[in-house]
Amino acid sequence: MEPLTLTEAVGAEFAPETTYLNTSTCGLLPRRGVEAVKAAAELNATGSPDGGNSFDAVTAARASFARLVEVPGERVALGSAVAVHVGLIAASLPPGSEVLCAEGDFASVINPFVVRxxxxxxxxxxxxxxxxxxxxxxxxxxxxxxxxxxxxxDLAAVRAAAAAHGARTLVDATQAAGWLPFDAGSFDYTVTGGYKYLMAPRGASFLTVTEEAQESLTPFHAGWIAGEDIWDSTYGPVAELARSARRFDEPPPFLPYVGAEQSLALLEEIGVENVRAHTTALAARFREGLVSLGHEPVPADSVVVATPGLAHRLDALTEADIVVSVRAGKLRASFHLYNTAADVDRALDVLAG
Structure with missing residues (x-):
């Protein structure tokens, strides 16, 4: 199958009614995902035997995510939120362990370690x-x-430094996976919320664990689906835990994974490299426009553009049906495959006053 062009994908799957520059808060759902979730919900509502038990979608989403981040599917565990995955890792550390974090990083990457x-x-x-x-x-x-x-x-530098000192690595790829080519297998653990650049519904998240690191984790929230044979594990105790990272699964919320299956398939069809080229070009155009208006965005080779001194313009942008956000006191715009140069220029026109 020939990869879809971005124009073809956007035309078939997205019809935003605003200038939506806010994927770092929440990605837009593609039409195929919306329709799949509707159909699954209808099956559930009508009492169909196929309603509410979409293990096929769960399996497909796991495999698709694994391909996107370049790891075997056996290394991927599923859940509902990044904080739950990080909590599992935090609970498995020996008392007194040192955890090194970046200042100002997202709370879900830090809090599970702090609250212990x-x-x-x-x-x-x-x-x-x-x-x-x-x-x-x-x-x-x-x-x-x-x-x-x-x-x-600097992923390579951190990975090398950790290896030199015998430390493990945990990378949150929530703001990266979907636009930034990412090799999850290079790190002991990665966690990814699905509802941003993967464009899945809220409630789908992914944990990758190297085979070596799996030995140090305890599947504290293991339910019946953590069994090697799930249908022989419905009543405990479990006879045998899954031999793959599936033993670290949370019981999956099926409807989000019905949507995730479709969103991840779309990203595979388009290709992350193509998304990266498109989105980083838009972000660069926005940065250049901001500089021409006398504003200095935070330096970053990223699809996320944060600019100090512009938080007060959020209301004006909102009134013009341009959706952005304010984070850490900065105006934040973020670009994905459904954005265009016209979106960038419209936001710049409003900021120009």
Missing amino acids: GDLKVRYVPLEALAGSVRPETALVAFSAVQSADGRVA
């Missing part, structure tokens, strides 16, 4: 992360792309 109370959580600037790993560091936990301002971590 018996871990040593240390914070450094994102740019200093690799140089701050030390022999006593057990885990480096950070986002590939910062939610607040779009800065991209």
